[in-house]
Amino acid sequence: SELRCLTQSLLLNAIGGLYDDRLKPCGQLIRRRIRELLAEAAALRAGRPADPADLASVPPVSTELLLRLCRESGLHVVQVDEGEGDQEGFVAYLEDRVCEVVDLDSSEDPYPPEMWASLVEYFGSLADEEARFPVGRYDCALSLVQRRLACLAGRSLGEVCHIVGLALGARQLLGHVFGSIMPLSAERDLSSLQRRMDLPAASWLEVREGLKRLLGELRHGGEVQISALKTQFRRRFKRELDEAELGHTRLRDLLLDPRLRDLIDVRSRSV
Incomplete structure:
Protein backbone atom coordinates (compact mmCIF):
# COMPACT_ATOMS: atom_id res chain seq x y z
CA SER A 1 0.00 0.00 0.00
CA LEU A 94 14.50 19.93 -8.13
CA GLU A 95 16.86 20.23 -11.09
CA ASP A 96 14.89 22.97 -12.85
CA ARG A 97 14.21 25.33 -9.94
CA VAL A 98 16.34 27.51 -7.70
CA CYS A 99 15.92 26.63 -4.03
CA GLU A 100 15.74 29.80 -1.90
CA VAL A 101 15.27 28.59 1.66
CA VAL A 102 15.19 30.31 5.02
CA ASP A 103 18.03 29.35 7.35
CA LEU A 104 15.97 28.18 10.29
CA ASP A 105 18.95 28.08 12.63
CA SER A 106 20.24 31.57 11.83
CA SER A 107 20.55 33.91 14.79
CA GLU A 108 20.06 36.95 12.53
CA ASP A 109 16.79 38.80 13.05
CA PRO A 110 15.75 40.61 9.83
CA TYR A 111 12.17 41.23 10.93
CA PRO A 112 10.81 44.71 11.69
CA PRO A 113 10.24 45.89 15.29
CA GLU A 114 6.57 46.46 14.47
CA MET A 115 6.09 42.74 13.78
CA TRP A 116 7.67 41.76 17.08
CA ALA A 117 5.62 44.34 18.95
CA SER A 118 2.44 42.90 17.43
CA LEU A 119 3.47 39.37 18.38
CA VAL A 120 4.23 40.44 21.96
CA GLU A 121 0.75 41.99 22.17
CA TYR A 122 -0.88 38.93 20.61
CA PHE A 123 0.87 36.40 22.84
CA GLY A 124 0.03 38.51 25.88
CA SER A 125 -3.67 38.43 24.96
CA LEU A 126 -3.92 34.63 24.89
CA ALA A 127 -5.34 32.52 27.69
CA ASP A 128 -6.14 28.88 28.39
CA GLU A 129 -6.06 26.60 25.33
CA GLU A 130 -5.48 29.50 22.93
CA ALA A 131 -2.08 29.99 24.57
CA ARG A 132 -0.99 26.43 23.77
CA PHE A 133 0.81 25.75 20.51
CA PRO A 134 1.98 22.33 19.29
CA VAL A 135 5.59 21.39 20.00
CA GLY A 136 8.14 21.79 17.20
CA ARG A 137 8.96 24.85 15.15
CA TYR A 138 7.14 23.55 12.08
CA ASP A 139 3.88 22.67 13.87
CA CYS A 140 3.94 25.85 15.96
CA ALA A 141 4.56 27.96 12.85
CA LEU A 142 1.78 26.15 10.98
CA SER A 143 -0.61 26.94 13.82
CA LEU A 144 0.37 30.62 13.72
CA VAL A 145 -0.13 30.75 9.95
CA GLN A 146 -3.57 29.16 10.33
CA ARG A 147 -4.52 31.87 12.85
CA ARG A 148 -4.02 34.44 10.06
CA LEU A 149 -2.26 37.09 12.15
CA ALA A 150 -2.01 40.42 10.34
CA CYS A 151 1.60 40.88 11.45
CA LEU A 152 2.59 37.64 9.69
CA ALA A 153 0.66 38.30 6.48
CA GLY A 154 2.78 37.60 3.41
CA ARG A 155 5.39 35.63 5.36
CA SER A 156 6.33 32.21 4.06
CA LEU A 157 6.02 29.19 6.33
CA GLY A 158 9.81 29.03 6.39
CA GLU A 159 9.99 32.60 7.68
CA VAL A 160 7.40 31.86 10.35
CA CYS A 161 9.41 28.78 11.41
CA HIS A 162 12.44 31.07 11.78
CA ILE A 163 10.35 33.60 13.72
CA VAL A 164 9.21 30.83 16.07
CA GLY A 165 12.84 29.81 16.57
CA LEU A 166 13.80 33.37 17.47
CA ALA A 167 10.77 33.70 19.76
CA LEU A 168 11.90 30.53 21.57
CA GLY A 169 15.50 31.71 21.72
CA ALA A 170 16.88 35.22 21.63
CA ARG A 171 13.50 36.99 21.91
CA GLN A 172 12.31 34.76 24.78
CA LEU A 173 8.66 35.19 23.91
CA LEU A 174 7.82 31.48 23.84
CA GLY A 175 8.83 28.48 25.92
CA HIS A 176 8.20 24.75 26.29
CA VAL A 177 5.87 23.57 29.03
CA PHE A 178 3.89 20.38 29.66
CA GLY A 179 4.12 19.15 26.06
CA SER A 180 3.25 22.47 24.44
CA ILE A 181 4.83 25.71 23.28
CA MET A 182 3.37 28.67 25.14
CA PRO A 183 3.97 32.39 25.62
CA LEU A 184 6.76 32.63 28.16
CA SER A 185 4.71 34.60 30.70
CA ALA A 186 1.99 31.95 30.61
CA GLU A 187 4.62 29.21 30.91
CA ARG A 188 6.07 30.79 34.04
CA ASP A 189 2.62 31.15 35.53
CA LEU A 190 1.80 27.50 34.84
CA SER A 191 5.18 26.25 36.04
CA SER A 192 4.79 28.23 39.26
CA LEU A 193 1.27 26.90 39.74
CA GLN A 194 2.38 23.34 39.06
CA ARG A 195 5.18 23.60 41.63
CA ARG A 196 2.82 25.00 44.26
CA MET A 197 0.07 22.44 43.63
CA ASP A 198 1.99 19.31 42.75
CA LEU A 199 5.66 18.35 42.53
CA PRO A 200 8.87 19.87 43.88
CA ALA A 201 11.54 21.03 41.45
CA ALA A 202 14.46 18.65 40.96
CA SER A 203 17.89 19.59 42.28
CA TRP A 204 21.01 19.37 40.13
CA LEU A 205 21.85 16.03 41.73
CA GLU A 206 18.34 14.71 41.02
CA VAL A 207 18.50 16.00 37.44
CA ARG A 208 21.81 14.22 36.83
CA GLU A 209 20.66 10.95 38.37
CA GLY A 210 17.28 11.07 36.65
CA LEU A 211 18.69 11.80 33.20
CA LYS A 212 21.31 9.11 33.66
CA ARG A 213 18.62 6.53 34.38
CA LEU A 214 16.27 7.68 31.60
CA LEU A 215 18.97 7.74 28.94
CA GLY A 216 20.46 4.49 30.18
CA GLU A 217 17.17 2.74 29.40
CA LEU A 218 17.23 3.77 25.74
CA ARG A 219 18.44 1.33 23.16
CA HIS A 220 21.91 1.99 21.76
CA GLY A 221 21.75 5.11 19.60
CA GLY A 222 18.27 5.94 20.87
CA GLU A 223 17.03 9.42 21.56
CA VAL A 224 14.31 11.29 23.38
CA GLN A 225 12.70 14.53 22.23
CA ILE A 226 13.32 17.53 24.47
CA SER A 227 9.60 18.29 24.34
CA ALA A 228 8.82 14.91 25.96
CA LEU A 229 11.60 14.97 28.53
CA LYS A 230 9.75 16.97 31.19
CA THR A 231 6.76 14.63 31.08
CA GLN A 232 8.93 11.51 31.31
CA PHE A 233 10.98 12.97 34.16
CA ARG A 234 7.84 14.01 36.07
CA ARG A 235 6.13 10.65 35.70
CA ARG A 236 9.19 8.61 36.57
CA PHE A 237 10.76 10.56 39.42
CA LYS A 238 7.89 12.69 40.80
CA ARG A 239 10.01 15.79 40.40
CA GLU A 240 9.64 18.84 38.14
CA LEU A 241 12.44 19.35 35.60
CA ASP A 242 12.36 23.12 36.02
CA GLU A 243 15.02 25.01 34.09
CA ALA A 244 14.20 28.32 35.80
CA GLU A 245 14.97 26.85 39.24
CA LEU A 246 18.38 25.78 37.92
CA GLY A 247 19.29 29.14 36.37
CA HIS A 248 18.21 28.72 32.75
CA THR A 249 15.44 30.20 30.60
CA ARG A 250 15.02 27.18 28.27
CA LEU A 251 15.14 23.44 28.85
CA ARG A 252 17.56 23.13 25.93
CA ASP A 253 19.98 25.52 27.66
CA LEU A 254 19.73 23.44 30.83
CA LEU A 255 20.63 20.28 28.90
CA LEU A 256 23.63 22.05 27.37
CA ASP A 257 24.93 23.05 30.81
CA PRO A 258 28.52 21.85 31.37
CA ARG A 259 27.32 19.90 34.42
CA LEU A 260 25.40 17.55 32.08
CA ARG A 261 27.89 17.42 29.22
CA ASP A 262 29.09 13.92 30.11
CA LEU A 263 25.53 12.53 30.13
CA ILE A 264 23.67 13.90 27.15
CA ASP A 265 24.20 14.85 23.50
CA VAL A 266 21.74 17.58 22.43
CA ARG A 267 21.08 17.85 18.71
CA SER A 268 18.82 20.27 16.87
CA ARG A 269 15.97 19.32 14.56
CA SER A 270 15.27 21.12 11.31
CA VAL A 271 11.59 21.48 12.25
Missing part, protein backbone atom coordinates in the same frame (compact mmCIF):
# COMPACT_ATOMS: atom_id res chain seq x y z
CA GLU A 2 2.94 2.29 0.72
CA LEU A 3 4.21 1.79 -2.83
CA ARG A 4 0.80 2.60 -4.32
CA CYS A 5 0.30 5.85 -2.42
CA LEU A 6 3.80 7.21 -2.99
CA THR A 7 3.86 8.35 -6.62
CA GLN A 8 6.28 10.59 -8.48
CA SER A 9 3.55 13.22 -8.87
CA LEU A 10 2.91 13.26 -5.11
CA LEU A 11 6.63 13.51 -4.41
CA LEU A 12 7.13 16.44 -6.80
CA ASN A 13 4.08 18.24 -5.39
CA ALA A 14 5.45 17.82 -1.87
CA ILE A 15 8.90 19.15 -2.76
CA GLY A 16 7.44 21.98 -4.85
CA GLY A 17 5.32 23.01 -1.88
CA LEU A 18 8.39 23.11 0.36
CA TYR A 19 10.11 25.33 -2.24
CA ASP A 20 7.09 27.65 -2.16
CA ASP A 21 7.30 27.75 1.64
CA ARG A 22 11.08 28.42 1.50
CA LEU A 23 11.82 25.27 3.49
CA LYS A 24 14.78 23.02 2.75
CA PRO A 25 13.50 19.79 1.12
CA CYS A 26 15.17 17.40 3.58
CA GLY A 27 13.91 13.87 4.11
CA GLN A 28 12.08 14.73 7.31
CA LEU A 29 10.08 17.57 5.76
CA ILE A 30 9.37 15.73 2.51
CA ARG A 31 7.90 12.84 4.49
CA ARG A 32 5.82 15.28 6.55
CA ARG A 33 4.52 17.14 3.50
CA ILE A 34 3.57 13.87 1.75
CA ARG A 35 1.49 12.89 4.77
CA GLU A 36 -0.17 16.31 4.76
CA LEU A 37 -1.09 15.97 1.07
CA LEU A 38 -2.47 12.46 1.58
CA ALA A 39 -4.53 13.63 4.57
CA GLU A 40 -5.93 16.55 2.54
CA ALA A 41 -6.83 14.20 -0.33
CA ALA A 42 -8.63 11.82 2.05
CA ALA A 43 -10.63 14.69 3.55
CA LEU A 44 -11.57 15.88 0.06
CA ARG A 45 -12.80 12.41 -0.88
CA ALA A 46 -14.88 12.37 2.29
CA GLY A 47 -16.41 15.71 1.34
CA ARG A 48 -15.18 17.64 4.36
CA PRO A 49 -12.51 20.23 5.13
CA ALA A 50 -9.07 18.98 6.10
CA ASP A 51 -8.30 18.94 9.82
CA PRO A 52 -4.87 18.81 11.50
CA ALA A 53 -6.03 15.67 13.33
CA ASP A 54 -6.27 13.86 9.98
CA LEU A 55 -2.47 13.62 9.91
CA ALA A 56 -2.50 10.96 12.63
CA SER A 57 -4.40 8.56 10.35
CA VAL A 58 -1.72 8.67 7.63
CA PRO A 59 1.22 6.32 8.27
CA PRO A 60 4.70 7.70 7.59
CA VAL A 61 6.55 6.73 4.43
CA SER A 62 9.80 4.89 5.03
CA THR A 63 12.97 6.91 4.45
CA GLU A 64 14.42 4.13 2.30
CA LEU A 65 11.45 4.09 -0.06
CA LEU A 66 11.37 7.87 -0.27
CA LEU A 67 15.07 8.09 -1.06
CA ARG A 68 14.72 5.49 -3.80
CA LEU A 69 11.82 7.34 -5.45
CA CYS A 70 13.75 10.63 -5.25
CA ARG A 71 16.60 9.07 -7.19
CA GLU A 72 14.30 7.38 -9.70
CA SER A 73 12.54 10.73 -10.28
CA GLY A 74 15.74 12.47 -11.38
CA LEU A 75 16.03 14.72 -8.35
CA HIS A 76 19.41 16.02 -7.25
CA VAL A 77 19.90 14.07 -4.04
CA VAL A 78 22.54 15.26 -1.60
CA GLN A 79 23.56 12.91 1.19
CA VAL A 80 23.88 14.57 4.58
CA ASP A 81 26.29 13.50 7.28
CA GLU A 82 24.24 11.64 9.89
CA GLY A 83 26.21 13.53 12.51
CA GLU A 84 24.19 16.63 11.65
CA GLY A 85 21.25 14.77 13.08
CA ASP A 86 18.39 16.72 11.49
CA GLN A 87 17.98 15.77 7.85
CA GLU A 88 17.17 12.02 7.90
CA GLY A 89 20.18 11.42 5.70
CA PHE A 90 19.45 13.43 2.55
CA VAL A 91 18.11 16.55 0.85
CA ALA A 92 16.37 16.29 -2.55
CA TYR A 93 16.45 19.29 -4.91
Whole structure:
Protein backbone atom coordinates (compact mmCIF):
# COMPACT_ATOMS: atom_id res chain seq x y z
CA SER A 1 0.00 0.00 0.00
CA GLU A 2 2.94 2.29 0.72
CA LEU A 3 4.21 1.79 -2.83
CA ARG A 4 0.80 2.60 -4.32
CA CYS A 5 0.30 5.85 -2.42
CA LEU A 6 3.80 7.21 -2.99
CA THR A 7 3.86 8.35 -6.62
CA GLN A 8 6.28 10.59 -8.48
CA SER A 9 3.55 13.22 -8.87
CA LEU A 10 2.91 13.26 -5.11
CA LEU A 11 6.63 13.51 -4.41
CA LEU A 12 7.13 16.44 -6.80
CA ASN A 13 4.08 18.24 -5.39
CA ALA A 14 5.45 17.82 -1.87
CA ILE A 15 8.90 19.15 -2.76
CA GLY A 16 7.44 21.98 -4.85
CA GLY A 17 5.32 23.01 -1.88
CA LEU A 18 8.39 23.11 0.36
CA TYR A 19 10.11 25.33 -2.24
CA ASP A 20 7.09 27.65 -2.16
CA ASP A 21 7.30 27.75 1.64
CA ARG A 22 11.08 28.42 1.50
CA LEU A 23 11.82 25.27 3.49
CA LYS A 24 14.78 23.02 2.75
CA PRO A 25 13.50 19.79 1.12
CA CYS A 26 15.17 17.40 3.58
CA GLY A 27 13.91 13.87 4.11
CA GLN A 28 12.08 14.73 7.31
CA LEU A 29 10.08 17.57 5.76
CA ILE A 30 9.37 15.73 2.51
CA ARG A 31 7.90 12.84 4.49
CA ARG A 32 5.82 15.28 6.55
CA ARG A 33 4.52 17.14 3.50
CA ILE A 34 3.57 13.87 1.75
CA ARG A 35 1.49 12.89 4.77
CA GLU A 36 -0.17 16.31 4.76
CA LEU A 37 -1.09 15.97 1.07
CA LEU A 38 -2.47 12.46 1.58
CA ALA A 39 -4.53 13.63 4.57
CA GLU A 40 -5.93 16.55 2.54
CA ALA A 41 -6.83 14.20 -0.33
CA ALA A 42 -8.63 11.82 2.05
CA ALA A 43 -10.63 14.69 3.55
CA LEU A 44 -11.57 15.88 0.06
CA ARG A 45 -12.80 12.41 -0.88
CA ALA A 46 -14.88 12.37 2.29
CA GLY A 47 -16.41 15.71 1.34
CA ARG A 48 -15.18 17.64 4.36
CA PRO A 49 -12.51 20.23 5.13
CA ALA A 50 -9.07 18.98 6.10
CA ASP A 51 -8.30 18.94 9.82
CA PRO A 52 -4.87 18.81 11.50
CA ALA A 53 -6.03 15.67 13.33
CA ASP A 54 -6.27 13.86 9.98
CA LEU A 55 -2.47 13.62 9.91
CA ALA A 56 -2.50 10.96 12.63
CA SER A 57 -4.40 8.56 10.35
CA VAL A 58 -1.72 8.67 7.63
CA PRO A 59 1.22 6.32 8.27
CA PRO A 60 4.70 7.70 7.59
CA VAL A 61 6.55 6.73 4.43
CA SER A 62 9.80 4.89 5.03
CA THR A 63 12.97 6.91 4.45
CA GLU A 64 14.42 4.13 2.30
CA LEU A 65 11.45 4.09 -0.06
CA LEU A 66 11.37 7.87 -0.27
CA LEU A 67 15.07 8.09 -1.06
CA ARG A 68 14.72 5.49 -3.80
CA LEU A 69 11.82 7.34 -5.45
CA CYS A 70 13.75 10.63 -5.25
CA ARG A 71 16.60 9.07 -7.19
CA GLU A 72 14.30 7.38 -9.70
CA SER A 73 12.54 10.73 -10.28
CA GLY A 74 15.74 12.47 -11.38
CA LEU A 75 16.03 14.72 -8.35
CA HIS A 76 19.41 16.02 -7.25
CA VAL A 77 19.90 14.07 -4.04
CA VAL A 78 22.54 15.26 -1.60
CA GLN A 79 23.56 12.91 1.19
CA VAL A 80 23.88 14.57 4.58
CA ASP A 81 26.29 13.50 7.28
CA GLU A 82 24.24 11.64 9.89
CA GLY A 83 26.21 13.53 12.51
CA GLU A 84 24.19 16.63 11.65
CA GLY A 85 21.25 14.77 13.08
CA ASP A 86 18.39 16.72 11.49
CA GLN A 87 17.98 15.77 7.85
CA GLU A 88 17.17 12.02 7.90
CA GLY A 89 20.18 11.42 5.70
CA PHE A 90 19.45 13.43 2.55
CA VAL A 91 18.11 16.55 0.85
CA ALA A 92 16.37 16.29 -2.55
CA TYR A 93 16.45 19.29 -4.91
CA LEU A 94 14.50 19.93 -8.13
CA GLU A 95 16.86 20.23 -11.09
CA ASP A 96 14.89 22.97 -12.85
CA ARG A 97 14.21 25.33 -9.94
CA VAL A 98 16.34 27.51 -7.70
CA CYS A 99 15.92 26.63 -4.03
CA GLU A 100 15.74 29.80 -1.90
CA VAL A 101 15.27 28.59 1.66
CA VAL A 102 15.19 30.31 5.02
CA ASP A 103 18.03 29.35 7.35
CA LEU A 104 15.97 28.18 10.29
CA ASP A 105 18.95 28.08 12.63
CA SER A 106 20.24 31.57 11.83
CA SER A 107 20.55 33.91 14.79
CA GLU A 108 20.06 36.95 12.53
CA ASP A 109 16.79 38.80 13.05
CA PRO A 110 15.75 40.61 9.83
CA TYR A 111 12.17 41.23 10.93
CA PRO A 112 10.81 44.71 11.69
CA PRO A 113 10.24 45.89 15.29
CA GLU A 114 6.57 46.46 14.47
CA MET A 115 6.09 42.74 13.78
CA TRP A 116 7.67 41.76 17.08
CA ALA A 117 5.62 44.34 18.95
CA SER A 118 2.44 42.90 17.43
CA LEU A 119 3.47 39.37 18.38
CA VAL A 120 4.23 40.44 21.96
CA GLU A 121 0.75 41.99 22.17
CA TYR A 122 -0.88 38.93 20.61
CA PHE A 123 0.87 36.40 22.84
CA GLY A 124 0.03 38.51 25.88
CA SER A 125 -3.67 38.43 24.96
CA LEU A 126 -3.92 34.63 24.89
CA ALA A 127 -5.34 32.52 27.69
CA ASP A 128 -6.14 28.88 28.39
CA GLU A 129 -6.06 26.60 25.33
CA GLU A 130 -5.48 29.50 22.93
CA ALA A 131 -2.08 29.99 24.57
CA ARG A 132 -0.99 26.43 23.77
CA PHE A 133 0.81 25.75 20.51
CA PRO A 134 1.98 22.33 19.29
CA VAL A 135 5.59 21.39 20.00
CA GLY A 136 8.14 21.79 17.20
CA ARG A 137 8.96 24.85 15.15
CA TYR A 138 7.14 23.55 12.08
CA ASP A 139 3.88 22.67 13.87
CA CYS A 140 3.94 25.85 15.96
CA ALA A 141 4.56 27.96 12.85
CA LEU A 142 1.78 26.15 10.98
CA SER A 143 -0.61 26.94 13.82
CA LEU A 144 0.37 30.62 13.72
CA VAL A 145 -0.13 30.75 9.95
CA GLN A 146 -3.57 29.16 10.33
CA ARG A 147 -4.52 31.87 12.85
CA ARG A 148 -4.02 34.44 10.06
CA LEU A 149 -2.26 37.09 12.15
CA ALA A 150 -2.01 40.42 10.34
CA CYS A 151 1.60 40.88 11.45
CA LEU A 152 2.59 37.64 9.69
CA ALA A 153 0.66 38.30 6.48
CA GLY A 154 2.78 37.60 3.41
CA ARG A 155 5.39 35.63 5.36
CA SER A 156 6.33 32.21 4.06
CA LEU A 157 6.02 29.19 6.33
CA GLY A 158 9.81 29.03 6.39
CA GLU A 159 9.99 32.60 7.68
CA VAL A 160 7.40 31.86 10.35
CA CYS A 161 9.41 28.78 11.41
CA HIS A 162 12.44 31.07 11.78
CA ILE A 163 10.35 33.60 13.72
CA VAL A 164 9.21 30.83 16.07
CA GLY A 165 12.84 29.81 16.57
CA LEU A 166 13.80 33.37 17.47
CA ALA A 167 10.77 33.70 19.76
CA LEU A 168 11.90 30.53 21.57
CA GLY A 169 15.50 31.71 21.72
CA ALA A 170 16.88 35.22 21.63
CA ARG A 171 13.50 36.99 21.91
CA GLN A 172 12.31 34.76 24.78
CA LEU A 173 8.66 35.19 23.91
CA LEU A 174 7.82 31.48 23.84
CA GLY A 175 8.83 28.48 25.92
CA HIS A 176 8.20 24.75 26.29
CA VAL A 177 5.87 23.57 29.03
CA PHE A 178 3.89 20.38 29.66
CA GLY A 179 4.12 19.15 26.06
CA SER A 180 3.25 22.47 24.44
CA ILE A 181 4.83 25.71 23.28
CA MET A 182 3.37 28.67 25.14
CA PRO A 183 3.97 32.39 25.62
CA LEU A 184 6.76 32.63 28.16
CA SER A 185 4.71 34.60 30.70
CA ALA A 186 1.99 31.95 30.61
CA GLU A 187 4.62 29.21 30.91
CA ARG A 188 6.07 30.79 34.04
CA ASP A 189 2.62 31.15 35.53
CA LEU A 190 1.80 27.50 34.84
CA SER A 191 5.18 26.25 36.04
CA SER A 192 4.79 28.23 39.26
CA LEU A 193 1.27 26.90 39.74
CA GLN A 194 2.38 23.34 39.06
CA ARG A 195 5.18 23.60 41.63
CA ARG A 196 2.82 25.00 44.26
CA MET A 197 0.07 22.44 43.63
CA ASP A 198 1.99 19.31 42.75
CA LEU A 199 5.66 18.35 42.53
CA PRO A 200 8.87 19.87 43.88
CA ALA A 201 11.54 21.03 41.45
CA ALA A 202 14.46 18.65 40.96
CA SER A 203 17.89 19.59 42.28
CA TRP A 204 21.01 19.37 40.13
CA LEU A 205 21.85 16.03 41.73
CA GLU A 206 18.34 14.71 41.02
CA VAL A 207 18.50 16.00 37.44
CA ARG A 208 21.81 14.22 36.83
CA GLU A 209 20.66 10.95 38.37
CA GLY A 210 17.28 11.07 36.65
CA LEU A 211 18.69 11.80 33.20
CA LYS A 212 21.31 9.11 33.66
CA ARG A 213 18.62 6.53 34.38
CA LEU A 214 16.27 7.68 31.60
CA LEU A 215 18.97 7.74 28.94
CA GLY A 216 20.46 4.49 30.18
CA GLU A 217 17.17 2.74 29.40
CA LEU A 218 17.23 3.77 25.74
CA ARG A 219 18.44 1.33 23.16
CA HIS A 220 21.91 1.99 21.76
CA GLY A 221 21.75 5.11 19.60
CA GLY A 222 18.27 5.94 20.87
CA GLU A 223 17.03 9.42 21.56
CA VAL A 224 14.31 11.29 23.38
CA GLN A 225 12.70 14.53 22.23
CA ILE A 226 13.32 17.53 24.47
CA SER A 227 9.60 18.29 24.34
CA ALA A 228 8.82 14.91 25.96
CA LEU A 229 11.60 14.97 28.53
CA LYS A 230 9.75 16.97 31.19
CA THR A 231 6.76 14.63 31.08
CA GLN A 232 8.93 11.51 31.31
CA PHE A 233 10.98 12.97 34.16
CA ARG A 234 7.84 14.01 36.07
CA ARG A 235 6.13 10.65 35.70
CA ARG A 236 9.19 8.61 36.57
CA PHE A 237 10.76 10.56 39.42
CA LYS A 238 7.89 12.69 40.80
CA ARG A 239 10.01 15.79 40.40
CA GLU A 240 9.64 18.84 38.14
CA LEU A 241 12.44 19.35 35.60
CA ASP A 242 12.36 23.12 36.02
CA GLU A 243 15.02 25.01 34.09
CA ALA A 244 14.20 28.32 35.80
CA GLU A 245 14.97 26.85 39.24
CA LEU A 246 18.38 25.78 37.92
CA GLY A 247 19.29 29.14 36.37
CA HIS A 248 18.21 28.72 32.75
CA THR A 249 15.44 30.20 30.60
CA ARG A 250 15.02 27.18 28.27
CA LEU A 251 15.14 23.44 28.85
CA ARG A 252 17.56 23.13 25.93
CA ASP A 253 19.98 25.52 27.66
CA LEU A 254 19.73 23.44 30.83
CA LEU A 255 20.63 20.28 28.90
CA LEU A 256 23.63 22.05 27.37
CA ASP A 257 24.93 23.05 30.81
CA PRO A 258 28.52 21.85 31.37
CA ARG A 259 27.32 19.90 34.42
CA LEU A 260 25.40 17.55 32.08
CA ARG A 261 27.89 17.42 29.22
CA ASP A 262 29.09 13.92 30.11
CA LEU A 263 25.53 12.53 30.13
CA ILE A 264 23.67 13.90 27.15
CA ASP A 265 24.20 14.85 23.50
CA VAL A 266 21.74 17.58 22.43
CA ARG A 267 21.08 17.85 18.71
CA SER A 268 18.82 20.27 16.87
CA ARG A 269 15.97 19.32 14.56
CA SER A 270 15.27 21.12 11.31
CA VAL A 271 11.59 21.48 12.25
